[in-house]
Amino acid sequence: MSDYLSRRSFLGGLAMAALLPLTPAIFLDSAEAASVALIEPPRIRSSKGVLNLTLKADETMLPFKGSKRWALTYNGSIPAPTLVLNPGDTLNIKLANATSMMTNLHTHGFHVSPSGNSDNPLVEIMPGKSFQYTIKIPKNHASGTFWYHPHHHMFVAKQLSAGLAGAIIIEDAIDKQSEFKNSSDRVMAFADPRIGIDSSVMDTYMMDQAHGRLGENLLINGQLSPQIISKPGVVERWRILNACSSRYLNLTVENSEIWLIATDGGRLSEPIKIESIEVAPGQRAEVVIKPRRIGTHRILDGSEAVGTLKNTKQASQSFSPKLMGVIPTLAATNSRTIKILGKGLMDMGPGQDSHEMLYAFDGNKFDPSVINQVVKLGTTEDWTITNESLMEHPFHIHAWSFLVIDNGDGQPEEGLRDVVSIPPSKSVTIRLKFNDYKGLTVYHCHNLDHEDFGMMGIVQVK
Ligand SMILES: [Cu+2]
Incomplete structure (x- = not known):
């Protein structure tokens, strides 16, 4: 992956090799000497059911390879602080935009309202402005690992890859059982x-x-x-x-x-x-x-x-935690198909105009004034996403996680997902229960350059 690292390890290995017999341990030792200990982002916990936080999105110079690199950060760190909450908590985030672009905030994976000042992907925060988010996490929310990142259309890939991202942990009683408490x-x-x-x-x-x-x-x-x-x-x-x-x-x-x-x-x-x-x-x-x-x-x-x-010491504890993940048994009452169409460079023959390059759902580039899917609140639907392009696309929907009931090879997958990869020339079927929240939100490709270029649609639950 990194020329710098492999070269450094190689040179370190050569220097040691002059003194010691050549064994794999030399290379391990040199790699070890070159390593720095993993730093964890700071954790900020809710207290008495509330987490109040200001996040400042700003340009930052970060130390890197003995020099500096330019980045965007929330509150100066990469990753941004890890937010730790419990089901039923309220997350109040004031997002201050000190960048030169429009931005906003998405709580990726949260089953919360997509409207108003909750997890609303259509909010626009201008440079120099702030926005107050209030995100109410339901009492029955799953525990797990979620994250936050910007979601302003056309700026997502830039801002995320420049560094704007942080983790969110929802904890519950199972995290306190001994297997996890000691890990x-x-x-x-x-x-x-x-x-x-x-x-x-x-x-x-x-x-x-x-x-x-x-x-x-x-x-x-x-x-x-x-x-x-x-x-x-x-x-x-x-x-x-x-x-x-x-x-x-x-x-x-x-x-x-x-x-x-x-x-x-x-x-x-x-x-x-x-x-x-x-x-x-x-x-x-x-x-x-x-x-x-x-x-x-x-x-x-x-x-x-x-x-x-x-x-330095083998784990002595036995590992047999009770996970008790909630895997709902549902029957779908409606189904629909979304086609991934389009041309990337891979799909185009010689002589074709590269400006035609566009991946889109059902051939429609994202238009914030168009509602692409209308769903009735409380219904369970099967969505089949058919990939007619030559490239794999990670499909994501906000606010509702889903079961993968056909991964493209006729097999279901374990666990709840909010992103599923759609291989080229395959159809993947997911099952979603659109419960609890009315409103507008989005589904899109989580290859974020595709999303920024228009591979996104609006779903309305009503
Ligand atoms: Cu894509």
């Missing part, structure tokens, strides 16, 4: 910002609109190749957030068991042992990592090392 509960936000010294890192190129922008480095909590040092004798619980604008993650940890315990919309009914952690843009995965032996184990995205996990 290392970490937020790990993966992002691939473009690196530069000014706002030109946000520039959008034609290839970005076609494929989605990619940064040079995959960072964890804003850090390049950090090291996680395990607390002796306890398991690692990682709340993984894919905050990349378009990059899909496929994570593994060497020499370790991986147990999936929660997806986007909350806990599974029981832990599932998995071989790798696949996280589409916008998705979350809560996992428990148990190294099989003591040592320094690389964290890999595909074949690229993006960090290390060091453990």
Whole structure:
């Protein structure tokens, strides 16, 4: 992934090799010496049912590789503070926009009102202005890992990849059982910002609109190749957030068991042992990592090392938490189909006009004055998203999480999701219960350059 890192590790290895017999341990040691400990974003907790917070979105110079890089931050940190709340709490956020662009705020994955000054993606906050959000989290809200990021159409990919993102944790009684109470509960936000010294890192190129922008480095909590040092004798619980604008993650940890315990919309009914952690843009995965032996184990995205996990003592605790995830049993009373149509560069033959390049739902570019889907409050619907383009697209809808009842290969998937990837030439069916809230909200591609270019629609629940 990083030329700098692999070169540095390689040179470190060479220097050591002159003195020591060549064993793999040399490379582990040099990688370890080069690592910095993973820094967790600060956690801000609700008190007596309320969390009051001011978030200032502003330009910031951050330390990076011994120099500085330009970023957008909430309150000066990447990731932004982690907000910790309980079901039934109220989240009051005053968002102060000190950037030079319009912005707003989305509480991604929350089942809350999409209207007024709640999780309303159509709010516009001008540069220099503030907006007061009040988000009432229902008493029966799932616990899990959610996140917040800007959602102003045409600026989302720029602002998110520049750094505007933070995690939200909803906790409940199950988080207090011993397996979890003793674990290392970490937020790990993966992002691939473009690196530069000014706002030109946000520039959008034609290839970005076609494929989605990619940064040079995959960072964890804003850090390049950090090291996680395990607390002796306890398991690692990682709340993984894919905050990349378009990059899909496929994570593994060497020499370790991986147990999936929660997806986007909350806990599974029981832990599932998995071989790798696949996280589409916008998705979350809560996992428990148990190294099989003591040592320094690389964290890999595909074949690229993006960090290390060091453990000095095996986890002694048995791991058999009761998760009791809520998986609703529903029957759909209505169904509809949404087609992903369009042309990216990949789809076009020679000689075609690149300005035709556009992915869109049902061929319609986003128009804030057009309602694309009307749904009756309280109904359960099956939505089949058919991908007739040549590229994979992560489909996301606000305010309601869903079950994947057909992942494109005729198989259901575990857990509740709010993002599901639609492979090319496949149809994926999701089941949504449109309960509790009337109003307008959006569904869109979470490859955010696609969204900014118009791959979004409005759903009205009434
Ligand atoms: Cu897309």
